[in-house]
Amino acid sequence: MSASYILALDQGTTSSRALLIDRAGSVVTSASLEFRQYYPQPAWVEHDAEEIWQSQWSVAEEALKKAGVEPQQVAAIGITNQRETVVLWDRETSKPLHHAIVWQCRRTAPDCDRIRREGYDRVLREKTGLVVDAYFSATKIAWLLENVPGARNLAERGKLACGTVDSWLIWKLTRGRVHATDVSNASRTLLFNIHSLAWDDEILRYFRIPASLLPEVRPSSGVLGETDFLGSPHRIPIAGVAGDQQASLFGHRCFKPGDVKNTYGTGCFLLMNTGSQIPTSQTGLVSTVAWQRDGAVSYALEGSIFIAGAAIQWLRDELQMIRDAADTEAMALETPDAGGVYFVPAFVGLGAPYWDAYARGTIVGLTRGSNRNHLARAALESMAYQTRDVVECMIRDSNLKPELLRVDGGAARNNFLCQFQADILEIPVERAAVTESTALGAACLAGLATGFWKDEREAMAAQSQSETNRTRFEPKLSVASREELYAGWQRAVERAKGWAE
Ligand code: ADP
Numbered sequence: 067m068s069a070s071y072i073l074a075l076d077q078g079t080t081s082s083r084a085l086l087i088d089r090a091g092s093v094v095t096s097a098s099l100e101f102r103q104y105y106p107q108p109a110w111v112e113h114d115a116e117e118i119w120q121s122q123w124s125v126a127e128e129a130l131k132k133a134g135v136e137p138q139q140v141a142a143i144g145i146t147n148q149r150e151t152v153v154l155w156d157r158e159t160s161k162p163l164h165h166a167i168v169w170q171c172r173r174t175a176p177d178c179d180r181i182r183r184e185g186y187d188r189v190l191r192e193k194t195g196l197v198v199d200a201y202f203s204a205t206k207i208a209w210l211l212e213n214v215p216g217a218r219n220l221a222e223r224g225k226l227a228c229g230t231v232d233s234w235l236i237w238k239l240t241r242g243r244v245h246a247t248d249v250s251n252a253s254r255t256l257l258f259n260i261h262s263l264a265w266d267d268e269i270l271r272y273f274r275i276p277a278s279l280l281p282e283v284r285p286s287s288g289v290l291g292e293t294d295f296l297g298s299p300h301r302i303p304i305a306g307v308a309g310d311q312q313a314s315l316f317g318h319r320c321f322k323p324g325d326v327k328n329t330y331g332t333g334c335f336l337l338m339n340t341g342s343q344i345p346t347s348q349t350g351l352v353s354t355v356a357w358q359r360d361g362a363v364s365y366a367l368e369g370s371i372f373i374a375g376a377a378i379q380w381l382r383d384e385l386q387m388i389r390d391a392a393d394t395e396a397m398a399l400e401t402p403d404a405g406g407v408y409f410v411p412a413f414v415g416l417g418a419p420y421w422d423a424y425a426r427g428t429i430v431g432l433t434r435g436s437n438r439n440h441l442a443r444a445a446l447e448s449m450a451y452q453t454r455d456v457v458e459c460m461i462r463d464s465n466l467k468p469e470l471l472r473v474d475g476g477a478a479r480n481n482f483l484c485q486f487q488a489d490i491l492e493i494p495v496e497r498a499a500v501t502e503s504t505a506l507g508a509a510c511l512a513g514l515a516t517g518f519w520k521d522e523r524e525a526m527a528a529q530s531q532s533e534t535n536r537t538r539f540e541p542k543l544s545v546a547s548r549e550e551l552y553a554g555w556q557r558a559v560e561r562a563k564g565w566a567e
Pocket of ligand 1: 391
């Protein structure tokens with residue numbers, strides 16, 4: 067039986083998914099399972115790592131079963147995962163010592179304030195490319211070592227292992243034979259030196275994290291272990307690993323410096339490929355490793371927007387102004403413009419490029435004639451304006467001008483939003499028909515490593531074939547209108563800043 071499929075494991079924040087992908091890049095079957103979110107205190111978020119593994123495992127089996135595919139027909143496994151979330155487990159029993167601390171968890175915010183007071187944020191920024199924030203893994207690992215009884219002692223005796231979710235899955239898939247992660251995941255920990263591509267000893271000392279805890283760092287494309295978990299006598303290689311946003315960048319075929327993708331979900335995640343150059347941001351973006359394959363490393367600039375589609379959810383759930391997120395498209399088109407209304411959805415402060423934790427949601431420009439269509443339109447427009455804020459920073463930091471913005475995510479289904487985005491950026495927007503760029507990216511990294519696809523071109527062909535009806539939105543707005551609208555947005559942001567102080 068020939069191996070005709072790649073199995074992509076997409077371990078997300080709310081669900082574990084598995085997708086079986088064929089040589090043409092088509093998703094043959096998929097399965098997904100939600101798992102429990104734990105909120106032990108306000109703004110704390112945890113996952114049960116055992117449940118992550120169980121759910122990931124069962125969807126993998128289900129995807130194969132649905133397709134009637136035998137394990138020996140799977141050429142390789144590619145893993146993509148929620149980033150920054152950390153798991154700490156016992157090497158002997160493979161049991162986690164604590165729930166996983168999720169990227170969204172704010173428990174270590176006071177530790178980050180202390181790091182900034184000590185001035186160590188500058189060292190971290192220089193070495194890791196990241197800003198100091200509770201979002202990244204380092205302070206979460208340090209928290210576990212300080213707060214889980216006995217953990218520090220066990221860790222110092224080399225009894226424990228720690229890592230991001232990819233390394234946990236690899237450990238389980240290989241029955242503890244391999245403790246490894248890939249460079250893209252490592253670059254989100256605040257412990258990884260993106261210049262030397264190794265864990266940074268000085269940073270490890272600063273956080274009091276023993277090096278023996280951490281996984282070996284491997285390329286994103288390359289065989290790093292094998293699994294017999296699918297019940298096959300022949301072991302399936304695990305051959306591709308990347309954090310979800312980096313996998314999505316790869317899945318969008320953003321292979322060239324200057325290529326940018328944006329995922330419009332709850333928030334927005336923008337990444338720009340900067341090639342072999344490590345970007346240094348002067349504007350509040352972070353530098354990160356995109357992937358490593360064939361010995362070459364690609365870097366990326368990243369900007370995260372906290373609230374994007376969530377503003378639409380707010381209109382639906384809190385204002386009950388719409389019944390369905392999709393209603394906003396028709397409403398926005400019913401009015402020629404937002405009537406001067408701007409909506410800055412800074413519900414949890416503002417992320418890149420403002421990093422203002424004290425900004426709050428603001429609606430300005432209301433008049434007696436403002437109506438729900440204006441507000442719906444302003445909410446959609448805010449996603450496009452925030453995206454322009456980040457893209458402008460990317461252009462300034464990299465000196466590269468993107469030819470195209472590739473988009474995906476739930477809110478990218480909105481045609482009005484995509485058109486307005488093209489207008490406000492003056493860059494065409496291309497929407498993938500397949501909303502599976504992340505899984506596809508992980509599958510491609512695995513398929514390229516094992517010769518399933520001969521080269522990038524063949525993998526690219528597979529991807530474009532599976533996306534025959536990509537939709538392209540061309541900029542249409544006049545320069546004057548565009549700049550006038552954007553200037554209004556910038557004034558609105560000024561009103562939202564620093565509000566909670
Ligand atoms: P996540 O992965 O962050 O949960 P998704 O990619 O599933 O997000 O996208 C869901 C988000 O997109 C929600 O915040 C929802 O309000 C928004 N959304 C979904 N469909 C539309 C639409 N047609 N127009 C505008 N926003 C939408």
